[in-house]
């Protein structure tokens with residue numbers, strides 16, 4: 001949102017679907033901040049903001065934005081806050097924004113697992129309805145090589161716990177994260193993990209190198225072989241082929257994706273795979289950033 005009278009601590013990130021949400025930074029940076037591919041918060045030291053500061057920010061914008069329906073809690077993993085702190089913030093938001101319908105945040109699986117089911121239900125009932133979780137991969141070897149600090153099982157535990165409490169999860173996977181050598185296991189195990197979770201939302205981004213490829217390779221604890229566009233699209237094919245989802249909104253529509261797909265899995269699985277096969281048979285199409293979308 002533009003023109004908000006809040007002095008954000010930059011850089012500030014939010015998921016694309018939170019473009020119209022009011023954002024409050026309740027933490028700064030990421031409490032983990034060690035993933036090999038991520039430079040989002042490398043310029044920031046993790047910090048929990050004082051409740052009084054957040055409260056006064058909420059108050060200061062509450063008159064002008066009192067009809068707001070969606071709030072996103074930043075930065076990298078606001079869910080790391082204790083349930084007590086999150087409940088204080090949610091109460092303040094509900095008090096100041098009477099039409100508030102949804103609060104969301106980025107989370108690490110361990111941030112969810114550290115809370116009891118009862119705490120998660122309490123948070124959900126207070127408005128925390130959606131968590132964005134960059135699981136990146138379902139493959140333990142890849143997760144270790146990128147230093148994610150999570151495993152297949154820890155990710156599964158966290159995500160299932162959120163879902164059991166009624167909190168929706170939006171899961172992100174990084175296309176190309178393991179390089180060519182680990183591509184197949186990355187795709188197959190990521191599909192296996194999302195099949196177990198059945199997330200409401202699933203998206204893919206393509207691995208990028210904000211500080212250059214060499215910088216990433218130095219941090220990648222394995223044999224990284226960079227993938228071509230066609231390798232990345234083949235990996236997408238393996239991922240989608242192996243999904244067995246009932247009703248997940250799927251998007252690969254970030255600027256980093258060569259092939260834009262938007263639809264529902266598994267309803268649109270065949271059409272998406274047909275589109276991928278079309279690009280694989282016609283490699284020039286990969287340069288066109290082709291789009292396939294079905295209304296949801």
Ligand code: SF4
Pocket residue numbers: 030031032033034035038039040041076108134
């Ligand atoms: S947990 Fe997320 S924000 Fe933190 S370093 Fe890893 S990818 Fe970046």
